Amino acid sequence: MRVFIAGIDGYLGWALAQYLTEAGHMVGGVDNSFRRDCVSEMGSYSAIPIPSVNERRYFLAKKYGKKFNIDYFDITEGDKLFVALSEFRPDVIVHLAEMPSAPYSMIDTEHAIETHHNNLDGTLNLLFAMRDHFPDVHLVKLGTMGEYGTPNIDIPEGEFDLEFRGRKAQVMFPRKPGSFYHATKVHDTYNIEMACRLWGLRSTDIMQGVVYGTRIGDKPFAPGLATRFDFDATFGTAINRFCAQAIIGEPITPYGNGHQKRGFLPLRDSMQCLRLIIENPPAAGEYRTVNQFEDVYDITALAEKVQTVYGNCEIRNLVNPRMEEEDHYYNPDHQKLFDLGYKPTVDMITEIANMLDDLKPHKDRILEKKHVLTPDVRWDGTKKRMEYCDEK
Amino acid sequence: MRVFIAGIDGYLGWALAQYLTEAGHMVGGVDNSFRRDCVSEMGSYSAIPIPSVNERRYFLAKKYGKKFNIDYFDITEGDKLFVALSEFRPDVIVHLAEMPSAPYSMIDTEHAIETHHNNLDGTLNLLFAMRDHFPDVHLVKLGTMGEYGTPNIDIPEGEFDLEFRGRKAQVMFPRKPGSFYHATKVHDTYNIEMACRLWGLRSTDIMQGVVYGTRIGDKPFAPGLATRFDFDATFGTAINRFCAQAIIGEPITPYGNGHQKRGFLPLRDSMQCLRLIIENPPAAGEYRTVNQFEDVYDITALAEKVQTVYGNCEIRNLVNPRMEEEDHYYNPDHQKLFDLGYKPTVDMITEIANMLDDLKPHKDRILEKKHVLTPDVRWDGTKKRMEYCDEK
Numbered sequence: 119m120r121v122f123i124a125g126i127d128g129y130l131g132w133a134l135a136q137y138l139t140e141a142g143h144m145v146g147g148v149d150n151s152f153r154r155d156c157v158s159e160m161g162s163y164s165a166i167p168i169p170s171v172n173e174r175r176y177f178l179a180k181k182y183g184k185k186f187n188i189d190y191f192d193i194t195e196g197d198k199l200f201v202a203l204s205e206f207r208p209d210v211i212v213h214l215a216e217m218p219s220a221p222y223s224m225i226d227t228e229h230a231i232e233t234h235h236n237n238l239d240g241t242l243n244l245l246f247a248m249r250d251h252f253p254d255v256h257l258v259k260l261g262t263m264g265e266y267g268t269p270n271i272d273i274p275e276g277e278f279d280l281e282f283r284g285r286k287a288q289v290m291f292p293r294k295p296g297s298f299y300h301a302t303k304v305h306d307t308y309n310i311e312m313a314c315r316l317w318g319l320r321s322t323d324i325m326q327g328v329v330y331g332t333r334i335g336d337k338p339f340a341p342g343l344a345t346r347f348d349f350d351a352t353f354g355t356a357i358n359r360f361c362a363q364a365i366i367g368e369p370i371t372p373y374g375n376g377h378q379k380r381g382f383l384p385l386r387d388s389m390q391c392l393r394l395i396i397e398n399p400p401a402a403g404e405y406r407t408v409n410q411f412e413d414v415y416d417i418t419a420l421a422e423k424v425q426t427v428y429g430n431c432e433i434r435n436l437v438n439p440r441m442e443e444e445d446h447y448y449n450p451d452h453q454k455l456f457d458l459g460y461k462p463t464v465d466m467i468t469e470i471a472n473m474l475d476d477l478k479p480h481k482d483r484i485l486e487k488k489h490v491l492t493p494d495v496r497w498d499g500t501k502k503r504m505e506y507c508d509e510k
Numbered sequence: 511m512r513v514f515i516a517g518i519d520g521y522l523g524w525a526l527a528q529y530l531t532e533a534g535h536m537v538g539g540v541d542n543s544f545r546r547d548c549v550s551e552m553g554s555y556s557a558i559p560i561p562s563v564n565e566r567r568y569f570l571a572k573k574y575g576k577k578f579n580i581d582y583f584d585i586t587e588g589d590k591l592f593v594a595l596s597e598f599r600p601d602v603i604v605h606l607a608e609m610p611s612a613p614y615s616m617i618d619t620e621h622a623i624e625t626h627h628n629n630l631d632g633t634l635n636l637l638f639a640m641r642d643h644f645p646d647v648h649l650v651k652l653g654t655m656g657e658y659g660t661p662n663i664d665i666p667e668g669e670f671d672l673e674f675r676g677r678k679a680q681v682m683f684p685r686k687p688g689s690f691y692h693a694t695k696v697h698d699t700y701n702i703e704m705a706c707r708l709w710g711l712r713s714t715d716i717m718q719g720v721v722y723g724t725r726i727g728d729k730p731f732a733p734g735l736a737t738r739f740d741f742d743a744t745f746g747t748a749i750n751r752f753c754a755q756a757i758i759g760e761p762i763t764p765y766g767n768g769h770q771k772r773g774f775l776p777l778r779d780s781m782q783c784l785r786l787i788i789e790n791p792p793a794a795g796e797y798r799t800v801n802q803f804e805d806v807y808d809i810t811a812l813a814e815k816v817q818t819v820y821g822n823c824e825i826r827n828l829v830n831p832r833m834e835e836e837d838h839y840y841n842p843d844h845q846k847l848f849d850l851g852y853k854p855t856v857d858m859i860t861e862i863a864n865m866l867d868d869l870k871p872h873k874d875r876i877l878e879k880k881h882v883l884t885p886d887v888r889w890d891g892t893k894k895r896m897e898y899c900d901e902k
Contacts, residue, residue, distance in 0.1 A: 196619050227588050227638035231631050238630075238697075239623050242690075246619035250891055270679040271672065278674070280663065280684070285839070287662040292672070292681035295704055298634075305630075305697040312687055316833045316889055441708045447677070497708055499642055 121396060122206050123147035124193050124240065125214030127154070127171055130260070130329065130388065133345045134212065137334050137389040138396070139182055146187035146206045148199075149215070152236060153346070153353075156222060162350035162490040165362060165480050166332065169342055177342030194239040200247050210396050211248075212258045215240050216306075220264070220297035220440070221352045221495035230298040237302040238309070245313040256399040257321040258392065259310055261303045263381050263411060263450065265325060267294030268443050273450035276323065276407020296442050297497070307407075314405035321404075322395045327381030327411025329388045330357045331469045332476040345385075347477065350490035357382070357420050359491055361473050362484045364428040368491065374438030374507075376418035379448040381411025384469045387462055394458040409452040412462050427470045435507040441497040513788060514598050515539035516585050516632065517606030519546070519563055522652070522721065522780065525737045526604065529726045529781040530788070531574055538579035538598045540591075541607070544628060545738070545745075548614060554742035554882040557754060557872050558724065561734055569734030586631040592639050602788050603640075604650045607632050608698075612656070612689035612832070613744045613887040622690040629694040630701070637705040648791040649713040650784065651702055653695045655773050655803060655842060657717060659686030660835050665842035668715065668799020688834050689889070699799075706797035713796075714787045717842075719773030719803025721780045722749045723861045724868040737777075739869065742882035749774070749812050751883055753865050754876045756820040760883065766830030766899075768810035771840040773803025776861045779854055786850040801844040804854050819862045827899040833889040 121138055125131045126147030135145045149171065157163060169177065171190065178186050187206055191198040193215050203211075216237040217223070223233040241259070248255055266273045273291065280289045290311065295301040310321050332338065332347060339345065348354040349362035360370045383391070391410050400406040415423075421433045438444070477484070492504050513530055517523045518539030527537045541563065549555060561569065563582065570578050579598055583590040585607050595603075608629040609615070615625040633651070640647050658665045665683065672681045682703065687693040702713050724730065724739060731737065740746040741754035752762045775783070783802050792798040807815075813825045830836065869876070884896050 194623075227635050230634050230638065231586075234630050234634065235627065238626050242622050242626065243619050246622065246891075269681060271674040271677045271681075280672075282663040282670070285663040289661060289684035290686070292684055293700065294682070295700060296708075298701070298704075301697070301700050301704060304700050305693070308685065308687060308693050308696050309690070312690075312693060316688075499638075 119209040119396060120144045120207060121210045121212060122203065122208035123212045123214060125149055125216065126188055127151065127174070128214055129346050131214045132174070133334050133385055134389060134392055135178070136343060138393065141393055148189040148191060148193060148202055150190060150192040152217065156217065156219070157348055157350065157353050160350050160352045160490060162348065162353070162487050164346035165349050165477055165484050166344050166347040167480070167483070168344060168346050173342065181340055181343065193243055194236060196243040196247070199243050200251065203247055203252060208255055210256045210258060210399070211244060212392065213241065213244060214260055216260065217299065219353050220299045221493065223299035224297050224497055225495050233298055233302055238305055241306045241309060245309065245319065248319050249313070249317045253319065254402070257310065257319065258395055259306065259321060259323050261307055261323050261325045262300060263325045263327045263409060264300040265293045265295060265304045265307060266291065266450065267296055268446040268448055269294060270447050273409070275409045275451050275454050276325065311405045314403055318403040320400045320402050322400060322406045322408060324395065325407060325409045326388070327383050328355050328357065329383050329385055330355060330473065331385030332473050334386045334389050338476050349484060350487070351493035352495060356417055360421055360424040361470065361477055363491060364424050364431045365474065365477055365481050366485050366488055368488065369432040369434035370421045370424060371434055371436045372417040372421050373436055373440060374444045376421065376435055377416050377445050378442060379414050379416045379446065381414050381450060381452070382466065383410060383412045384464050386464060387412060390463070391455050391460055394455065394460055398458050408454045409450050410455055411452055413466065414448060423466055423470055427467060428474055436493070437505045437507055437510065439493040439496040439504070511601040511788060512536045512599060513602045513604060514595065514600035515604045515606060517541055517608065518580055519543065520606055521738050523606045524566070525726050525777055526781060526784055527570070528735060530785065533785055540581040540583060540585060540594055542582060542584040544609065548609065548611070549740055549742065549745050552742050552744045552882060554740065554745070554879050556738035557741050557869060557876050558736050558739040559872070559875070560736060560738050565734065573732055573735065585635055586628060588635040588638070591635050592643065595639055595644060600647055602648045602650060603636060604784065605633065605636060606652055608652065609691065611745050612691045613885065615691035616689050616889055617887050625690055625694055630697055633698045633701060637701065637711065640711050641705065641709045645711065646794070649702065649711065650787055651698065651713060651715050653699055653715050653717045654692060655717045655719045655801060656692040657685045657687060657696045657699060658683065658842065659688055660838040660840055661686060662839050665801070667801045667843050667846050668717065688832070703797045706795055710795040712792045712794050714792060714798045714800060716787065717799060717801045718780070719775050720747050720749065721775050721777055722747060722865065723777035724865050726778045726781050730868050741876060742879070743885035744887060748809055752813055752816040753862065753869055755883060756816050756823045757866065757869055757873050758877050758880055760880065761824040761826035762813045762816060763826055763828045764809040764813050765828055765832060766836045768813065768827055769808050769837050770834060771806050771808045771838065773806050773842060773844070774858065775802060775804045776856050778856060779804060782855070783847050783852055786847060786852055790850050800846045801842050802847055803844055805858065806840055815858055815862055819859060820866055828885070829897045829899055829902065831885045831888040831896070
């Protein structure tokens, strides 16, 4: 299939371009370096060094022996998007061109608005382009499990049958975002569901858990082709930060009491899921939601797994800069991907060992930027110094 | 109380400024003429002539014997908003500064994006200004009954107790917007609910039915103080268009089979509801939703009421330019405003008679622009000529 990846230069996009190419698909895409620029604004960089987009294109062509169409523009510019899609003629658009950080969206009103513009405008341009010119294309969109929040009930996959005062309707499962980033994903969900319902478009909206890992197979990426690894408090996930902290001998710092539960998935299995979704498109007019994760852990379990693999490192909880429930019920469904044939390939301990192996050569890069591991965005807008829970 | 009205130059804003002033409140506000500009872009104007914002300020001062703080800027500019709020020091912010037209939001991707920017950015600026500087202010926000769509079950007021697989949670009632305008209202709902939950802000989110009428009491507005009356297919509601059509002797044109049901409320009663909400604020941290409407009618009933009052006029259905359910269940709750003391004051027939009386002197203005009564925005993006259902 012809797969157009919006956000091809990002953590998932770059990995997916290679994974799908190896699976025999024709890949192209676009990026505007938004992720590189934001991480740079936070004073950080990818711990594993990544070459420029131009150089990446060169290494890709070298490995696979053919040219790749990778454009540089912002998909919030609808005209450019239309031209690129017209030239590429995709069967599938994988939309990864969104700002993925909760803390970044909570910095101030400018960052909240920037997140809304980047995430919503790009999706709207894709939907109108599909309505007017590419109505058969399958839009694969990355949402997040965080859209649901942590309700005191099970979480179905997107929709459910609601019986209310003796009548029934199939409805969207209620969302409860915890940051403006998560809120933009909820907004996209509503916009895409409506576009499928009104215009007969087809889309898979992936409520994705936290993806971790530095590999799409048993071995590291080929030279020049590694995907990015963020470890700063704004763009690095908890598990990435824990690995970086272990490597430089700093305490591992879960936020709050560390009982917050989330769904997790190794990068290589997220690639497998995306491939299954791409190769099994929904019908015209169908808005399909999948919950994409493998296992649920609390944050303390992650910290302990890093400790188990790395050995000698301390766990020391930080006062939570976020506002979130720390003790809560969490039981989301995740059956649809298994129904499509998904088979988990690797356990978390093995993948953390791989991550640590791939990071160790870059210990100095992490050390040079170790200050970015300390969160400085608080949900309440205050600018206090971070404290360990045991200092309180 | 000190009430800051964002969107004070609009249909509801201008009426509310006078209604609250008469009730003894101190009113100020802001507008950027967005509504005037959009209606003008559609080739139309208010059937009842309205003076410029400067002239309006003069007539207001003349009638009430005091100055009014009415600024001209766009609340999507956060810095200006902060200055205006700091000077006015409101107890309540009534946020009416949103683009209110479903068809306008469906014209193309540029208009969909413009609607998102205008509606979401203003709300985000208000929420951050409240978090950082005005945490006790009560935000009164206009949503729409259209956020819910027309589900096959009763519609509670915003939240409800969901029992799912034997467990319970209080959750947001699922939304199902029918246009990008409606979608932006859903997005605001999620953003405001989150801000109240995370930051302890207080807000009343009004799921408002369709408001109609040209008066806030038994008599018309004083000279120079009338509120606007839109009758074009993009900004005029069905009932406004029906009145305008009757007056110029054109057929009254419900869309589709005319069985679409909605909640309705006369302007003067919407003012009463807003006053009750303002004078009875929610607690800190409370996100309160009210469904604000008086009666449910289908579109055909509206057309027939205009016919009953005006006499000699024809009803002729147009092929529906929208994509919406035409035959559907509709039973929303609307108890909370009655609990606050709301008492309906006028029936629809009386108010339609008043509307027609107030419009008749402006028959020539409607005649001059009669082409704007024909809808030219179709939800599917096609540009076909409009057809009557009996021509098909």
